[in-house]
Amino acid sequence: MAKRILEGLGKQPGAGRVPRTTARRGARGRRVHISKADENIIRTIIEEWSRPEMGWEDVVEAVEQRLGRNWTRQALGSHSKIKLAFQHKKEELKNAKLGRKLRRSRVDADYQRMAKFTQDIGEVVEGLRKRIEILEARFARWRHNAYLHRLTVEQLDAPLQENDRGRTD
Template sequence: MTKGRAKNLDDDAIGLIVGVLDGWSGKLTWDLLIDAVEKRLRVRYTRQALDKRARIKIAYQVTKARISKINTSKSRQKLSAVELVAFMQRTNRLEAENIRLRTENEKLLEQFVTWAYNAYLKGLTKEYLNTPLSRVDRETTKMHLREPENR
């Protein structure tokens, strides 16, 4: 029996994969990630398919750096009570910040969808909307100095 091609990665699948990376601890390789994704999503993707998606690639790199930092730091030492309290406070703050940022991200995505729909109604193409901004030529900008007022 030949295996078929894996289904295309959609936003939901990418979000789940990024979530797997956010909670990752221990050694991280593409093969280990592929195995974890297969267990979670019941679909096996290739390293190339995962690496091609910017969100997954960035999450992988950030997770790899985080794990490397943990392994090379002195975090394996026992924490004192004061350090533990500070760690818990920081963790709580980061969890609250994470919730806030997720909410902000959802609002921005909703706004983007609205803008995309309105642009579509006006006949604006994706290429037009992705046109880079004009460069600002700061060399030709001239400042007008105000003359001091006579008193």
């Protein structure tokens, strides 16, 4: 059956194949990669977006109008800076539509939490260092007093005596 369908299409070049995309290509027929300069321009386009709604298709059209190149949304979204700018602007538009203030991103909250945790750990470490200094000074004092009273290491290491309080077990 498939053979009959293909025969019905005739002998046209490319007959029966999926049509190629109409994306513009470079001088040698290859897709044009997004350079750092293009990436910055695309981010600017997204950040300066003035329409109330935005989608990847809209961004692709705006980029094609401004730069004269046609990239897919997947190509644009594969660049993390472009993707973050898109997500941030999309959230900003959503919040503006609902009349809310812009929420801080989760990354900012995680960063602040980690910074506070690091600061707290630093304070604990500093407190422990001071405690160690105090204990080392006390140990040096005890060692000196033990030397003055002619106590031996065996006497210092002797186990504590149990208190006999007159109880029977």
